Amino acid sequence: MFAGDAGMQTVTAKKDNGKTSMARAGRLIKPYLFILPILVFAAGFVYYPFFKTFLYSFSTVNVMGEITSFTGLDNYRYLFSRREFGTAVSNTLRLTAMNVPLTMFFTLLLGRLLKEKRFLGGLFETMIAATMAVSMGSAALTFRVMLNPTVGWINSALGLGVRWYEDRNTALYGILLLTVWMGIGFNFLLFLAAFRNVDRDVTDQARLDGAGPVRVFLSVELPLVSPTLLYAVCTNTILALMTSGPIMILTRGGPSWSTTTLIYLMYTTGYGSGNYAMAACVAAVTFLLTLAFTLAGLWADGKRGDAR
Amino acid sequence: MKAQHGIRKKARLALWCAVCFCLAVPVVFPVMYAFLGSFRTAGEFSRLPPALFPDSFLNFDSYVQVFTRVPMARYFLNSLGTTALVCAVKICLSILAAYAFAFFEFRLKDLLFVVILGTMMLPADTLIITNYRTVSRMGLTNTWLGVAIVSFAGASQMFMLRQAFVQAPRALRDAAFMDGCGDMRFLWRILVPVCRPVVITLLMQAFVAQWNAYLWPLMVTDSDAMRTVQVGITMLTGAEDANYQVVLAGACAAMVPPVVLFITVRNRLTASMTRGAVSD
Numbered sequence: 310m311f312a313g314d315a316g317m318q319t320v321t322a323k324k325d326n327g328k329t330s331m332a333r334a335g336r337l338i339k340p341y342l343f344i345l346p347i348l349v350f351a352a353g354f355v356y357y358p359f360f361k362t363f364l365y366s367f368s369t370v371n372v373m374g375e376i377t378s379f380t381g382l383d384n385y386r387y388l389f390s391r392r393e394f395g396t397a398v399s400n401t402l403r404l405t406a407m408n409v410p411l412t413m414f415f416t417l418l419l420g421r422l423l424k425e426k427r428f429l430g431g432l433f434e435t436m437i438a439a440t441m442a443v444s445m446g447s448a449a450l451t452f453r454v455m456l457n458p459t460v461g462w463i464n465s466a467l468g469l470g471v472r473w474y475e476d477r478n479t480a481l482y483g484i485l486l487l488t489v490w491m492g493i494g495f496n497f498l499l500f501l502a503a504f505r506n507v508d509r510d511v512t513d514q515a516r517l518d519g520a521g522p523v524r525v526f527l528s529v530e531l532p533l534v535s536p537t538l539l540y541a542v543c544t545n546t547i548l549a550l551m552t553s554g555p556i557m558i559l560t561r562g563g564p565s566w567s568t569t570t571l572i573y574l575m576y577t578t579g580y581g582s583g584n585y586a587m588a589a590c591v592a593a594v595t596f597l598l599t600l601a602f603t604l605a606g607l608w609a610d611g612k613r614g615d616a617r
Numbered sequence: 618m619k620a621q622h623g624i625r626k627k628a629r630l631a632l633w634c635a636v637c638f639c640l641a642v643p644v645v646f647p648v649m650y651a652f653l654g655s656f657r658t659a660g661e662f663s664r665l666p667p668a669l670f671p672d673s674f675l676n677f678d679s680y681v682q683v684f685t686r687v688p689m690a691r692y693f694l695n696s697l698g699t700t701a702l703v704c705a706v707k708i709c710l711s712i713l714a715a716y717a718f719a720f721f722e723f724r725l726k727d728l729l730f731v732v733i734l735g736t737m738m739l740p741a742d743t744l745i746i747t748n749y750r751t752v753s754r755m756g757l758t759n760t761w762l763g764v765a766i767v768s769f770a771g772a773s774q775m776f777m778l779r780q781a782f783v784q785a786p787r788a789l790r791d792a793a794f795m796d797g798c799g800d801m802r803f804l805w806r807i808l809v810p811v812c813r814p815v816v817i818t819l820l821m822q823a824f825v826a827q828w829n830a831y832l833w834p835l836m837v838t839d840s841d842a843m844r845t846v847q848v849g850i851t852m853l854t855g856a857e858d859a860n861y862q863v864v865l866a867g868a869c870a871a872m873v874p875p876v877v878l879f880i881t882v883r884n885r886l887t888a889s890m891t892r893g894a895v896s897d
Contacts, residue, residue, distance in 0.1 A: 343721070347711065440645065444847055445829060459667075462669050557831075557832070595742075
């Protein structure tokens with residue numbers, strides 16, 4: 310809207326020979342008018358809630374969401390003393406620590422296997438990649454039926470007696486299975502493209518030098534796709550730390566807190582119980598966790614750059 | 618010697634196919650399971666041991682139930698409406714900002730670029746509680762705009778478009794301005810059509826992401842008429858019966874638009890994803 314006005318302004322300004330101060334002012338602010346719309350939404354729905362969250366976490370907030378007083382670190386002290394918070398942190402970190410290596414291993418393997426375009430390769434490729442378009446909702450509902458201890462097919466076909474989402478010892482692994490599955494399509498495509506970008510001459514040369522296929526993979530191809538690997542590890546870590554949707558649909562944090570993650574805890578305390586200050590604390594902790602992992606990723610990227 | 622070589626080659630190909638098959642089938646299995654299960658009846662689900670295939674592929678009863686048990690047609694309309702709104706606004710705003718960053722020189726350029734890209738560092742999920750407060754104060758709960766508004770700022774889209782604009786031939790702009798084009802005419806009539814592949818890719822990505830969104834639409838809608846498909850399909854389980862076959866039919870129905878779209882534009886999507894990963 311604004312940008313449209315700016316465009317019109319310059320067009321008319323040019324007709325007046327473009328030397329008036331109006332035109333100069335127009336040209337000066339024009340770039341900002343182009344950027345203003347996206348900036349408004351970035352400010353209103355990303356930066357504002359971000360700062361507000363931190364502000365909330367240091368305050369007493371009533372159920373209407375109004376700040377009544379400043380309390381410093383009291384909220385955090387209370388939060389850290391709660392047992393469910395510790396459980397949520399541990400569940401979230403365990404889920405992340407298992408999810409990322411599993412997803413990376415499996416999708417690297419798939420990407421490398423399907424690198425060469427061969428007979429039936431395109432079919433496998435499409436089949437695997439298409440799973441990335443399946444929504445979390447659809448996937449979670451399918452897993453609920455598939456892993457159902459009585460009517461589900463998996464337990465009876467594999468002869469398992471696992472109660473999956475109904476047992477506090479296995480529920481988290483059920484969630485893990487689903488979240489790993491959801492990540493396969495996207496990461497597979499990333500690695501497939503990365504392996505295909507590896508120069509054939511390099512691998513052929515390594516083969517001629519007498520390296521076996523495993524050696525070529527580990528010492529030649531893997532280092533060459535390491536930028537993609539690093540990117541995938543970072544994005545997957547952040548995604549895994551945010552795990553909440555499957556828990557809302559499948560377990561509601563249970564049985565007995567065994568699948569409560571940080572974002573799920575934030576959702577239930579903030580939206581469910583109206584305790585905005587506490588929810589803000591959880592959000593702040595989650596954010597600091599993701600920031601730590603992002604910085605670690607950037608640091609690793611810098612190191613890799615130095616090594617080269 | 619040569620024949621032996623040929624046989625070895627064929628054996629290796631067969632082995633490769635077998636390995637890929639063994640890995641690909643578990644990946645696709647949940648989708649196939651949902652599809653097959655959606656044709657089964659409640660009776661078939663209560664039979665033990667659980668079977669995989671339905672007795673008949675002509676049993677569309679569950680699909681009928683998906684659309685009669687809950688207002689699923691309305692949910693599809695809501696999903697389409699909010700998704701279209703997000704796609705349109707997000708891409709337009711990104712195009713405008715990308716144009717400024719690609720073609721103008723101005724004082725705060727670097728700072729503003731970092732400010733916009735910085736939004737990618739703040740995960741949307743940690744912001745939903747405060748955003749819910751904002752949106753409800755604006756009176757936008759239970760509206761399409763309320764569902765869509767938090768996704769309007771697309772930093773990664775802006776970044777990709779800027780890359781595309783920078784790569785477009787410089788002479789294009791000079792020629793257009795010589796012919797009396799203004800910035801807006803040049804941008805929408807010439808530059809965007811030239812960069813159409815990137816724009817379409819980004820639209821597709823935005824479509825799939827928004828169509829599949831769950832947490833935010835769940836929070837910001839509580840009236841039955843305003844739910845989206847993703848939220849709606851989780852409400853197919855009845856209070857007294859589990860309705861496995863209807864749930865699976867709902868899951869399948871919700872999959873159709875994004876998966877079909879994805880398969881049609883897959884090659885383009887792959888290419889742009891690689892570029893994104895490399896530039897990161």
